[in-house]
Each structure stands twice: as C-alpha cells, then as structure tokens.
Amino acid sequence: MGVVEQALEKGICFRLGEERYVHPLSNIKEVLSYQSPAPVPGASAGVEGMIDVRGHMVTVLYGSYLLSLDPATCEDEGHIIVLELPTGYFGIRVEAVERVIDLPQNNSVQSLEYRNNECIQGTINYHDELYIYVDFSDYCSALD
Template identity: 35%
Template sequence: MSIDDATHYLQQIQAIAQAAQQGESSSREQDSQEIFRQWATFGVAGELYGIDVMQVKEVLRYTEITPVPGAAPGILGIINLRGNVVTVVSTRSLFKLPPNEIDTSTRIVVVEFDDQEVLGLLVDGVDEVLNLPQSEIDRAPGLMRDDATRQFVQGVCYRDEQLIILMDLDKMLIDFRS
C-alpha cells in the first residue's frame, strides 16, 4: 500500500468516525429533548393510578368528613381546609368499586381541576411522584369496563413491572363542576 493510499484510507476512517460521532450527538440531543411529565400516583383497590402532579395542591391524612344531605352519589361530604370548604369525592365511587374501610393509609388528595375548581379525592393510599417520558406512555386499551371509564383514562404505563393507569382529571371530574 502506498503512502497516498494509506492517507486516503485514514481519511475515510476519520470521516466514518466523525459521522458516527455526529449521529451519537444527534441521538443524545433527541434523548435530551424527550418530553417528560410528572405524575402523582395513588392506590385504589390494589391498582395504581396517576394524575398530573401540577393539579395536586396537597395530600392530607384522613380527617372526618361532614356529610352533606342530598349530595350527588360519590360525594362523601365536605372538610374545612384552613378556612376553605373542600368537597370530598370517593374515587372508589367514581371507579364503580365497592367502599373500603378507612385505615392509616387512607388519604385525601386535594386537586385543582378545570383551572379553578378545588376538590378532595379520597384514595386508599398515595405512592410517589413519577417523572415519566412521554414515549413510555401507551394509549388506553380499547377494552375497558365501560365507555365512561375509558374516556377519562389518558394512557397507561408499566413501571417496575406494575401497570399505572394515567387519568385525565378534568374529564374524570366533569360531573362535579359547579
């Protein structure tokens, strides 16, 4: 092999290496541009659900709920939260599940929906806040209990071999708008 051939061969190798490096750089840029969303997760009847963390105002230990006569099904009553009245809704009722005993894990998740309404969701327990890439979220399966449930399921995701059902809070609570 002549020196000119060796030089030409070396230039080709360098060009290939540079192209590969640019491809990796482009791939890293795409990865860094991945859209992530944070989900607050909670449990109901042994299943894990998630709602957009930006809609969660706070999580409260269970406190006595004052019943409201004539309230719609699913509305457990009201609580006083630092001078503000908050309506509390049973997630089990929303999901058409039987009631559960209140225990030390039971929480009230105070959420803001429809850009102004504040409501408490009674859940069996809270889990954690997850930062999920949009690419890991799958469409909601077509076969659900009923159309009413399916319309407020935004998607599903598997995390550590557990299914997380991601809810659209605004659609889920549409019946509770004042």
C-alpha cells in the same frame, strides 16, 4: 453544549383496591391524611362531604366511586388527594399515596379497553409495574 431535557410531567401514584393508579400532578394542590368530612345534604352520588382546608372548602369524593370499584375491595381510604381546579377544590379519597413519578411521553400510554370509565385514560408501565392512568379533573369540573 448540554442536551436540554424536555420537561416531563409528573404524576402521583396511589392505591385503591387491588390496583395502582397515577394522576397528573399539575392540578394537585396537596395530599392530606383522611379527615372525616361534614355531610352535604342532597350531594351528588359519590360525594362524601366537605372539609375546610386552610379556608378553602373542599368537596370530598370517594375514589372507589369515581373508578367504579366495589368499596368492599378497598381498605380504609386513608388519604385525600386535593385537586385545585377552575371550578373549585376537590378531594379524592384513596387508600394510600405511594410516590411521585415522571410520566412517560403521551405515546406510551396504552388504552384500557376492559374498563369503560371517563376518569381512566389508559395504562402506564413504570419500572415493570402497571399503573392505570387517571385524570379526575373533567369529572370534578362538571359537578354542580
């Protein structure tokens, strides 16, 4: 009788500035190479614009804005991580997407006290690399 492994949630690792981040894969629809969005008059702060992805309008936000980073410390944000949420599609602009990893069980997420940010959940140590665990879902769902 084999041991049934508990299904681990997966996360997508990306880079922005000097930090590495991981976001749960569950609500990520796809990762796109950067494409310049059409500007949206009167958009919320941090919104770069809209792109059409196979008939879905995707609101593109700067990852540097969501994570309170100085955009000058971020190189070209060359990828868009597209989230599919009940309130619509949102794209988060990041520098580079690196890999998909298995997320550890919840008890191994360490809280992060030096960065107060609603998107940041804590940190994860994966193969001796520190990742900041983020979830953009609530933030994007609350946008108009």
